[in-house]
Amino acid sequence: MQFRNFKMVDYVVYGRGAFNQLDEIIAPHRKGDFPMIFFLDHYFIGKPLASRIPLRGKDKIVYVDVTHEPKTKQVDALAADLKAEFGEVSGIIGIGGGSAMDLAKAVSLMMTNPGSSADYQGWDLVKVPGVYKVGVPTLSGTGAEVSRTTVLTGPVRKLGMNSDHTPFNQIVLDPELCKNVPANQRFYTGMDCYIHCIESLEGTFLNEFSKSYGEKALELCRKIFVEKESWDEESDDQLMMASYAGGMSIAYSQVGVAHAVSYGLSYLLGTKHGIGNCIVMNHLEEYYPAGVKEFKFMVEKNKIEIPIGICADLTEEQFDAMIDVSLGMKPLWENALGKDWESIMTREKLRALYGKL
Ligand code: NAD
Ligand code: ZN
Numbered sequence: 173m174q175f176r177n178f179k180m181v182d183y184v185v186y187g188r189g190a191f192n193q194l195d196e197i198i199a200p201h202r203k204g205d206f207p208m209i210f211f212l213d214h215y216f217i218g219k220p221l222a223s224r225i226p227l228r229g230k231d232k233i234v235y236v237d238v239t240h241e242p243k244t245k246q247v248d249a250l251a252a253d254l255k256a257e258f259g260e261v262s263g264i265i266g267i268g269g270g271s272a273m274d275l276a277k278a279v280s281l282m283m284t285n286p287g288s289s290a291d292y293q294g295w296d297l298v299k300v301p302g303v304y305k306v307g308v309p310t311l312s313g314t315g316a317e318v319s320r321t322t323v324l325t326g327p328v329r330k331l332g333m334n335s336d337h338t339p340f341n342q343i344v345l346d347p348e349l350c351k352n353v354p355a356n357q358r359f360y361t362g363m364d365c366y367i368h369c370i371e372s373l374e375g376t377f378l379n380e381f382s383k384s385y386g387e388k389a390l391e392l393c394r395k396i397f398v399e400k401e402s403w404d405e406e407s408d409d410q411l412m413m414a415s416y417a418g419g420m421s422i423a424y425s426q427v428g429v430a431h432a433v434s435y436g437l438s439y440l441l442g443t444k445h446g447i448g449n450c451i452v453m454n455h456l457e458e459y460y461p462a463g464v465k466e467f468k469f470m471v472e473k474n475k476i477e478i479p480i481g482i483c484a485d486l487t488e489e490q491f492d493a494m495i496d497v498s499l500g501m502k503p504l505w506e507n508a509l510g511k512d513w514e515s516i517m518t519r520e521k522l523r524a525l526y527g528k529l
Pocket of ligand 2: 364431445449
């Protein structure tokens, strides 16, 4: 038995107002007069957070467009622009949801690794450490702040750059930054965390390490989305820690059916991660009966609409494309269904599931 020796985030600071420490935290990582580059989610254009960024010297704020989920082309262009403008940079600080954080991770790696980010979509293909990178979530749930991947849509696949060089060197967890997230978005991204927990806890890769984090994250999700009558500051504090613990849980296990199927949707239709997982989870009673029942309760209690019928008008070629992307996620299926997964999740079975969405 070979146990995974996984790389974690180097430094973590947590607390309301922790963002104010960013200047001091990144100072020792400045290399001469090479700038720190702040990838700020475009939601914050003109918002107070933009003026709180600790700019020094040639530092620059780059507003990242997260209308669509990160693409390899976008990552390559951002890295090329930075190389053209500055040659080298001291570091990249991603501030935003999973999309802005993933862009920061990927561009950090592409500042030092040759070729295109598409060359590194897979497991352990990245060989050179990136530049110093910091993640600052402003939306909780994905676990992108702790994970060893950055999820990218490329020319032929939607797949992360999974590697020991991918985790952030530093994360700044400041729940105050999440205070204005709209309720729908908060729910979709929050459910990403809930689904990570269910997939991890119900998976075949589970061990006590994953279970300890997964159970804690699930408990927090339940407090927030099942028990509480309304959203408060404590909910933001709790969801930020749930996201962290959910991410730690899958670090030693994997996600499962909802993610494997939702990757196909997002590759073909551009469906965003959080809502895509919700659309799929709605139909997974066969795999996660208790989780799906509770999920449906949370949807109703929080008065959220989950789209249905999104695959109604697709052609067989399109279904095939989604099935190819989904079945390519081998570790996810193996975690969900065991070593024999290929005989359980046949193309026909997956076609039928996509048909229901
Ligand atoms: P997101 O980053 O795509 O953001 C969703 C929306 O919320 C955007 O419009 C954004 O501008 C807005 N937003 C962000 N912060 C806000 C704030 N404080 N107030 C108001 N609006 C705000 O959403 P997400 O669900 O956090 O991330 C999804 C992305 O994360 C996907 O690209 C997915 O592939 C990726 N992901 C990565 C990992 C990983 O381990 N690397 C894990 C899960 C998901
Ligand atoms: Zn996810």
